[in-house]
Amino acid sequence: MNQAPIGIFDSGYGGLTVFRSIKEKLPQYDYIYLGDNARAPYGNRSFETVHEYTLECVRWFFKMGCPLVILACNTASAKALRTIQQQDLSNIDAEKRVLGVIRPTAEVIGNYTKTKHVGVLGTKGTIASESYPIEIEKFFPDVKVHQLACLMWVPLIENREYDNEGADYYVRKYLDKLLAQSNQIDTILLACTHYPLLIEKIRKHLPENIQVVAQGDIVASSLDDYLHRHPEIENRVTKNSSVRFFTTDDVNDFNEHASVFFGEEVSAEHLDLN
Numbered sequence: 001m002n003q004a005p006i007g008i009f010d011s012g013y014g015g016l017t018v019f020r021s022i023k024e025k026l027p028q029y030d031y032i033y034l035g036d037n038a039r040a041p042y043g044n045r046s047f048e049t050v051h052e053y054t055l056e057c058v059r060w061f062f063k064m065g066c067p068l069v070i071l072a073c074n075t076a077s078a079k080a081l082r083t084i085q086q087q088d089l090s091n092i093d094a095e096k097r098v099l100g101v102i103r104p105t106a107e108v109i110g111n112y113t114k115t116k117h118v119g120v121l122g123t124k125g126t127i128a129s130e131s132y133p134i135e136i137e138k139f140f141p142d143v144k145v146h147q148l149a150c151l152m153w154v155p156l157i158e159n160r161e162y163d164n165e166g167a168d169y170y171v172r173k174y175l176d177k178l179l180a181q182s183n184q185i186d187t188i189l190l191a192c193t194h195y196p197l198l199i200e201k202i203r204k205h206l207p208e209n210i211q212v213v214a215q216g217d218i219v220a221s222s223l224d225d226y227l228h229r230h231p232e233i234e235n236r237v238t239k240n241s242s243v244r245f246f247t248t249d250d251v252n253d254f255n256e257h258a259s260v261f262f263g264e265e266v267s268a269e270h271l272d273l274n
Helices: 015-025 047-063 074-079 081-092 102-106 124-129 131-139 153-158 165-179 195-204 216-229 251-262
Strands: 006-010 031-035 068-071 097-099 117-122 144-149 187-190 211-213 243-247 268-270
Touching: 006 015, 006 047, 015 031, 015 216, 015 251, 031 047, 047 068, 047 074, 047 081, 074 081, 074 102, 074 124, 074 131, 081 097, 102 131, 102 216, 117 124, 117 131, 117 165, 124 131, 124 144, 131 144, 144 165, 153 165, 153 195, 165 195, 187 195, 195 211, 243 251, 251 268
Parallel strands: 006 031, 006 068, 031 243, 068 097, 117 144, 117 187, 187 211, 243 268
Antiparallel strands: none
16 A cells, blocks of 8 residues: 655654644644654754755655655754755655744744743754744744753753653753843743653743743644645645654664653664665
């Protein structure tokens, strides 16, 4: 049976928090998830390297029949998406599409804030790219964006330390640094798909008037809207409610970690990109 699934890509596990929301909202479609765990994390890598790795994975998705690929990774969206959309797609297959998580978030984040001051927490690469201030300004020019890279959060999460007391220190440390930038911040965006696993600790260390926004539901709603507006893509995606997981690293390790992010048991296949 020929399948044309929607591809969901991340450098590791974090994209599973987005995929979880997508699957809950749009369960009818076929999906393939790929975590490039063997080369993770992407956060500290150069623009050129992230583009190279991401494009290689996008090409693989296309070979697997995917007409649409979602980069469920803020770093890949920040450092690779634009080049892939504007330069690479026309040379590979102009009929296929690659979308990210930054623009859908930027399109709505201004609706959450009353003070017009938004905090953005992300990886070093996402923050350095300035993608969020640039994109948010397009839709909400009156919103002031305050950014901070949380260098220790992904390692804490990937090493399953996010529930321990030691994680509280690093949660408070970065929140204090962010809020020191402005006492008017009333909305904090988790601009890394790992960070929802820390969301309860984050809320615990914030004043009640500050809301925390994760991306999963935002991206899922945006994808639903996109498919309604682009029947030429929606009609090509097959609908058997099937899900396959792939990782470029150890399968057993991936399955153990991925189930935490995805919220249910995961059974992955190994992919060798070499």
